[in-house]
Amino acid sequence: MTMIELTNLTKIYDTGELKVTGLDDISFKCDEGEMVSIMGHSGSGKSTMMNIIGCLDRPTSGTYHLDGVDVASLNDDQLAKIRNAKLGFVFQSYNLLPKISAQQNVALPLIYSGENHRQQRSMAALEAVGIAVRAKHLPSEMSGGEKQRVAIARALINNPKVILADEPTGNLDTATSHSIMSLFTELHKKGITIVIVTHEEDIASYTQRTIYVRDGKIIEEKKR
Amino acid sequence: MSIWESLRTAWQSIFANKLRSSLTMLGIVIGVCAVVLLVALGQGFQTSMTKTFNDMGASALYISSAPSKTVVGGIRPLTNEDVTALQDKNLVPAVSVVSPTRTNRGTASYGNNNASESLMGIMPVITKIRNYKMDQGRFLTDQDVTNRANVVVLGWQAEIDLFGAQAPGTTSPIGTYIRISGMKFQVVGTCQKFGGFAGDSYILMPLTTMQSKITGGDVVQQIGILASKPDQVDTAIAQVTAVLRARHFIRTVAGAADDFSITDMRETLNSMEATLAAFSLFMGAVGAISLIVGGIGIMNIMLVSVTERTREIGIRKAIGARRRDILIQFLIEAAALSLTGGLIGLGLAVGVAHAMGQITLGQTQVTPEISYSIVFIALGVSIGTGLLSGTYPAFRAGGLDPIESLRHE
Ligand SMILES: Nc1ncnc2c1ncn2[C@@H]1O[C@H](COP(=O)(O)OP(=O)(O)OP(=O)(O)O)[C@@H](O)[C@H]1O
Ligand SMILES: [Mg+2]
Numbered sequence: 154m155t156m157i158e159l160t161n162l163t164k165i166y167d168t169g170e171l172k173v174t175g176l177d178d179i180s181f182k183c184d185e186g187e188m189v190s191i192m193g194h195s196g197s198g199k200s201t202m203m204n205i206i207g208c209l210d211r212p213t214s215g216t217y218h219l220d221g222v223d224v225a226s227l228n229d230d231q232l233a234k235i236r237n238a239k240l241g242f243v244f245q246s247y248n249l250l251p252k253i254s255a256q257q258n259v260a261l262p263l264i265y266s267g268e269n270h271r272q273q274r275s276m277a278a279l280e281a282v283g284i285a286v287r288a289k290h291l292p293s294e295m296s297g298g299e300k301q302r303v304a305i306a307r308a309l310i311n312n313p314k315v316i317l318a319d320e321p322t323g324n325l326d327t328a329t330s331h332s333i334m335s336l337f338t339e340l341h342k343k344g345i346t347i348v349i350v351t352h353e354e355d356i357a358s359y360t361q362r363t364i365y366v367r368d369g370k371i372i373e374e375k376k377r
Numbered sequence: 378m379s380i381w382e383s384l385r386t387a388w389q390s391i392f393a394n395k396l397r398s399s400l401t402m403l404g405i406v407i408g409v410c411a412v413v414l415l416v417a418l419g420q421g422f423q424t425s426m427t428k429t430f431n432d433m434g435a436s437a438l439y440i441s442s443a444p445s446k447t448v449v450g451g452i453r454p455l456t457n458e459d460v461t462a463l464q465d466k467n468l469v470p471a472v473s474v475v476s477p478t479r480t481n482r483g484t485a486s487y488g489n490n491n492a493s494e495s496l497m498g499i500m501p502v503i504t505k506i507r508n509y510k511m512d513q514g515r516f517l518t519d520q521d522v523t524n525r526a527n528v529v530v531l532g533w534q535a536e537i538d539l540f541g542a543q544a545p546g547t548t549s550p551i552g553t554y555i556r557i558s559g560m561k562f563q564v565v566g567t568c569q570k571f572g573g574f575a576g577d578s579y580i581l582m583p584l585t586t587m588q589s590k591i592t593g594g595d596v597v598q599q600i601g602i603l604a605s606k607p608d609q610v611d612t613a614i615a616q617v618t619a620v621l622r623a624r625h626f627i628r629t630v631a632g633a634a635d636d637f638s639i640t641d642m643r644e645t646l647n648s649m650e651a652t653l654a655a656f657s658l659f660m661g662a663v664g665a666i667s668l669i670v671g672g673i674g675i676m677n678i679m680l681v682s683v684t685e686r687t688r689e690i691g692i693r694k695a696i697g698a699r700r701r702d703i704l705i706q707f708l709i710e711a712a713a714l715s716l717t718g719g720l721i722g723l724g725l726a727v728g729v730a731h732a733m734g735q736i737t738l739g740q741t742q743v744t745p746e747i748s749y750s751i752v753f754i755a756l757g758v759s760i761g762t763g764l765l766s767g768t769y770p771a772f773r774a775g776g777l778d779p780i781e782s783l784r785h786e
Contacts, residue, residue: 204780207695209694209695209779209780209783210779210780229699229700230699230700230701233694233697233698233699233700234697234699236694236695236696236697237696237697238697242695242696244783248688248691248692248695248783249692250689250692252389252390252393253389261693261696262696262697264382264386265693265696265697265698265699265702266697267379307696311697
């Protein structure tokens, strides 16, 4: 079943005097349970694509169906709900809140979904990514790899259907990058759909399929 | 996101920036403290004034002779016969108490102590108008009046003037004799302090004694009367006026002025209350200004906070916070900040009021009164100030674009 489907999708940033094309008539499909990577030069439109897939941004034209739902028909509150329940984000710069503990960071999405048992569930998520011992630590007291694991735990907490990771290993050394990728592979085996943006071929090699983007267009697709 | 979660989040952020939060609160702390203290003082002042007035007989009407120059053809002074006429229930049914007095300044002495006091000839019925509280001994009786007895009751200050400030339990002045105008008077009672502007330098004796032995004549200076019912005051004034005009041969045609005046203390009381109300309004305005300043401080800090936490807002939105969740979070943060300031200000005000205890304003003893209504109003106003000044920053925060916020450094 198709999880993500972009059809003739265009994104134009209007910065006043000049219009920048972020995505140029892109069509892309990703099945449920697939693990896909997106590669391309800097400025090619990878993040733009991820933001639209992540319901953080709306396309200028074209359609986007997520899990069979036309996202254009949803209002901002409904998009927030989708981000909360169906999607999990992992960023290059971790994006943890600096003043609360790892566990509180992981529990944050549960606050917005009104979930109970936040303590147990956030602890379980930390255990799942192998970082339960750091539960009480502040982000500033953890290494990059540890922070990224906390961020992944946060992305997982609401049992999302899709995980979107924009250069999740961009700030990590090679060894740590590979352990993070093994973690994604594990999640993939559990049936979660995963889309990863990366600049490195050996990171992309963890995925089943890689698409190459240039100037807002998909120029190549490679299956493994 | 539940209100409880919003509150927790607000607390986390207030505590995370302790210094900044405290400085922000300062305006509200000072504003609320000032308002509460000023209002408490105002209420204390009012209570004290009202009590003094009631002790003095504010509900009574006082009849006295008009100043001599105002009346053509001379003045007939008020006399015992006027008093007798006013006591006639058939003539003045609306009057229930008639209390004539004759006051004279005089010197009283005991041993080597001399003191100038206000000597008052009174009838025992005066206690229905003025609230004399006995310290020792007894008040004057009808028997004393009939006998024209040489007996006196001393005011609080008069007792001190003559007998010195004694420790309680030492020799009592009751039964001893003091001298007034060369005559001996036995002290039968002493009164407790009135305080305030009522004054305590007085010596009471029977009106008959006063008239026959000190002033001579049958003139009374002032007649205090009480209306039989509160709504009968105007009727009482009309009836008294009619009786006295007839007795003083003032023609009933227009233009002939009374040769006496009737003072209604209610007017004084009303004007005093109006003054107090204006005073309270002024104090309220002062407090309001400091609260506005405090509110602007909160708005300022909240705006800074929104900019500083743009990335946090972006993160929260990315993981599912709706516009309204962010908005409420910032609103509650502003309200919590302001309410905390209000609570601290209130606590300070209570502490200061307690430390002040009873203070003397002019001649009036004032105890600040912090009532529940001030407390609720102060807290309500501080929450309101927070919400009001938090509204604009909160809308800014809620409306931020998630992607741009995430990109924010
Ligand atoms: N908010 C924006 N306003 C204007 N132009 C933008 C905006 N965001 C992105 N762009 C432009 O759109 C194009 C694609 O940007 P995007 O961030 O998607 O690139 P990227 O592939 O993620 O690059 P990188 O590998 O450096 O992260 C770029 O030319 C960029 O300048
Ligand atoms: Mg990018």
